[in-house]
Structure formats: C-alpha cells, structure tokens
Amino acid sequence: MDTAELRTALRNAGLSQYQSEAYVALLQLGAASATELADACAVPTARIYDVLRDLESKGYIETYEQDNLHARACDPKSVMEALKSRAAQLDEAAGEIESRWEEPAVDRHMLSIVKRFETVFNRTKELIRDAKSEVQLSATPEQFEALRPSLMEAYENGALIKVSLHPEHEEEITDVDEAQFRGAASEVRHRTLPTPFVAIIDRTGACFAPHADSVNQYGVLVDDYTLTYVFHWYFQTALWEVWDVVYSAQTTEPPxxxxxxxxxxxxxxxxxxxxxxxxxxxxxxxxxxxxxxxxxxxxxxxxxxxxxxxxxxxxxxxxxxxxxxxxxxxxxxxxxxxxxxxxxxxxxxxxxxxxxx
CATH class of the missing domain: 2.30.30.690 (SH3 type barrels.)
Structure with a gap:
C-alpha cells in the first residue's frame, strides 16, 4: 500500500483529509514541531494546531511542549486494534447485506421466493425442530442424514414423520439401513425417481426447492395454512401413496x-x-x-x-x-x-x- 492509499484508508476509517495527511507525515518523521509537520504535509499552518488536537483526542498522537508545540505518533497498537475492529464490522456488514439480498425475512411473508437452496434447507431445519404434530419430507439420503438431528427432536416431541427418500440422480438407492431411521422417522418410503426437495410441517409451513439438476434454481418458503395444503396433496399423491415402504415404526396394535x-x-x-x-x-x-x-x-x-x-x-x-x-x-x-x-x-x-x- 503506497502513501496515497494509506491516507485514503485512514479517511475511510474516520479521519478527515487534513488529519490523515498529518498523521501519515508524522509516522514518517517520528516526532516534529507543529510548524515542521505543517511544512511536511498539505495541512495549512493555520490549521495544524486544531488537527493535532483532534488526532490526540482520537488516540493517534500525543503532543508535548518543547519551546513550542511538538507531536509524536503514539504506539500504533490501539490504532491497529480500532482499525481491525472497524474492518471486521464492515466485513460483517457486507455479509449481512449479501444475506439480506439473497434471503428475505421469511417470517413476514406468507410466501417467499429465495435464491439459495441453503436458505430453504436451514428454514426446514428450524421448522422441523419445532414440529409438534407432523412432518412430511421428500429428501435424498444425504439430506435426510443432515436433517436427522432435527427430525429426532421432532420425533421426541411426538410428531409423526413421513419421509419419501429419493436418489440424487438416476441411480437406485440400494443401501437402506433401518437403524438410521429409528427415532427419526415414523415411516419411510422409497421413490425411485429424482424429486424436488419438499418439507411440510404442522400444516402451516412448507419448504420447496427444485431438483438439483433442474434448469431453474430457486426456493419457495410458505407460512400459510391454505398454501401448505397444496404441497400436502403433491406430497401424498406424487411422492408417497404409490411408493414402497422401506421402514415403519407404526404398530399394528392400538394405539x-x-x-x-x-x-x-x-x-x-x-x-x-x-x-x-x-x-x-x-x-x-x-x-x-x-x-x-x-x-x-x-x-x-x-x-x-x-x-x-x-x-x-x-x-x-x-x-x-x-x-x-x-x-x-x-x-x-x-x-x-x-x-x-x-x-x-x-x-x-x-x-x-x-x-x-
């Protein structure tokens, strides 16, 4: 970073143009009188005293009397910590801006369209963890495994959990281990065709994303009783009713x-x-x-x-x-x-x- 870029960075960190000019010059001089510093930078002599007082109040320099007013740069440790903190805050703000641009506040809308599958998946985790009555899920084995901790919470809470398991691409699911479903699903069926990701929770929440190989990639988040019913019928007729049961925790005796x-x-x-x-x-x-x-x-x-x-x-x-x-x-x-x-x-x-x- 050259001198001009350093001055620009300091201005971005909150210093004025004169303050950044004086501070960079003082770093190079080490210590100097006010008039010497004014001669070494672009700060007018009439302004240099005010500039030095402002820099001292911000912790960048310290002044002392030696026939006339002198100044020297403080140990830059505190300055560097402040700059790093500001940089971290700006970086966090940039991430938040990106997140809010890509992921709308889903709790304020009956229907939200989002751009990333991760948004749909994370919302699904939240809804499943809070489920009390029922979860209907269409997922790949890998997605099921990632959701299993949340599904186990819902199962423990008494929710009935139906899982339609489908392959990521066209290959068959050949390794079905019943142990992976215990405590996380009430019934599992195997659909042999690639399928969208669908989750319907407690009749009021639904999450949908097209299959990964689809031309258009987006997500739909629903927080509405009536709209969720549409996804329920899609799940029951296309993803559940006609497919083979591979696991069931349901008893054949009452209750x-x-x-x-x-x-x-x-x-x-x-x-x-x-x-x-x-x-x-x-x-x-x-x-x-x-x-x-x-x-x-x-x-x-x-x-x-x-x-x-x-x-x-x-x-x-x-x-x-x-x-x-x-x-x-x-x-x-x-x-x-x-x-x-x-x-x-x-x-x-x-x-x-x-x-x-």
Whole structure:
C-alpha cells in the first residue's frame, strides 16, 4: 500500500483529509514541531494546531511542549486494534447485506421466493425442530442424514414423520439401513425417481426447492395454512401413496396414530364393515372458532364421496372429496373432518385408534 492509499484508508476509517495527511507525515518523521509537520504535509499552518488536537483526542498522537508545540505518533497498537475492529464490522456488514439480498425475512411473508437452496434447507431445519404434530419430507439420503438431528427432536416431541427418500440422480438407492431411521422417522418410503426437495410441517409451513439438476434454481418458503395444503396433496399423491415402504415404526396394535383422515379411513373402514367396535381419540380444533378440542368416543360411521365396492381398499385419490367421521362421545354425536374441514364440527389434527373390539 503506497502513501496515497494509506491516507485514503485512514479517511475511510474516520479521519478527515487534513488529519490523515498529518498523521501519515508524522509516522514518517517520528516526532516534529507543529510548524515542521505543517511544512511536511498539505495541512495549512493555520490549521495544524486544531488537527493535532483532534488526532490526540482520537488516540493517534500525543503532543508535548518543547519551546513550542511538538507531536509524536503514539504506539500504533490501539490504532491497529480500532482499525481491525472497524474492518471486521464492515466485513460483517457486507455479509449481512449479501444475506439480506439473497434471503428475505421469511417470517413476514406468507410466501417467499429465495435464491439459495441453503436458505430453504436451514428454514426446514428450524421448522422441523419445532414440529409438534407432523412432518412430511421428500429428501435424498444425504439430506435426510443432515436433517436427522432435527427430525429426532421432532420425533421426541411426538410428531409423526413421513419421509419419501429419493436418489440424487438416476441411480437406485440400494443401501437402506433401518437403524438410521429409528427415532427419526415414523415411516419411510422409497421413490425411485429424482424429486424436488419438499418439507411440510404442522400444516402451516412448507419448504420447496427444485431438483438439483433442474434448469431453474430457486426456493419457495410458505407460512400459510391454505398454501401448505397444496404441497400436502403433491406430497401424498406424487411422492408417497404409490411408493414402497422401506421402514415403519407404526404398530399394528392400538394405539395407532394418524395425522391424515384419509389414511385413517383406508385402515378403519374394513374394521367397521366387519362389525368391529373402534374407539378413537381425536385431537383437533373446532371449525367455527379454531379452539383446541379433544374427543374420545366410538366411531360409528364414515362418510366419503367416492364410490367403491364394500370390500375394496380405497385409494388416496378416491378419497379426494369430502371425508367425514361420526363419533359418539359422552352422549353427543360429533362430525370430524380432516385438514381444511369446513362442514364438520371438528377438524382433526390427529386421530388415534385407542381400541378395537
């Protein structure tokens, strides 16, 4: 760095033009009288005394009397520390500017479009860690492994976790170790085709990014109940329903928990047709005021708009219309709907089969 560049750097650090001129000259002279210093730099003699007092107050120099006013540069250690601190602050500010340019404040928007996959992935980690009810995740094995600590937290909190595992490119996933899923997933299915990254958490948050080989790279962050429902249907129909199960922690004996009313109906309708008595525990909200509610009672009827022979196993798509449960609880007959319920009295967040007899 030459002398001119040093003076410019000092001005950027907060010194005035005259202050930087005088300080650089004094560094070269070591010590000098005020008039000698004025002659050695571009500071007018009439201004040199004010400039020296200002530099002394900033800790750059010290003045002393020797027939007339003299000055010498202070030990530069404190000056260097101040400059390094300022440089670090500016570097941090530059990073923050870049971050804010690339990553909008997602907590203020129902829908945010971002540029980096890392933004989507980090947001997914945050949402999963706080999940209490359900996580639906479409990820590669490497992405699952990176998210596993967050998934384990959600699993420990009682969330049901569905994972659709897909390859990064076109190669098959051949090494599936069930041990890696224990405590981090309720059920895992294997989709054989490369797929976008998708995460749906507790019905209000969704994170999406196209496959890494897609032409356009971006991310979508959703913080909205209705928009998240769209991603839920994409996950269920394209990434979940038709693919093979490779791991399941779900028990076949009560209590058996469901977060999706349609999967519940697929399993329970044959039981009702066989005359079984099914006791259910429903956690949800009242549809008219969104207040939390719990119901325990006997499932007495299932209504859905699909047409199917009595012994058929209904597909998820056949149950795409209205699905309604009727539960008798403490002398009341209550109607239970699923995600987005409007016509029923209760929207179920979780349905648990407590007993079958």
């Amino acid at each position: 058996i928990a469901y977060t999706d009313i349609r999967h519940f109906v697929q399993d329970v309708e044959p039981l009702l047709q066989d005359g079984k008595r099914v006791i259910t525990h429903v956690d949800g909200v009242e549809t008219d005021n969104r207040e939390p509610v719990e119901v325990v009672g006997e499932l007495t009827d299932i209504h859905y708009t699909a047409v199917s022979a009595p012994k058929d196993t209904l597909s998820f798509s056949e149950l795409a219309g209205q699905v309604c449960l009727t539960v008798e609880s403490e002398g009341e007959t209550l109607t239970i709907g699923g995600w987005g319920a409007l016509l029923e009295e209760i929207e179920a967040n979780r349905i648990t089969i407590e007993s079958i007899s």
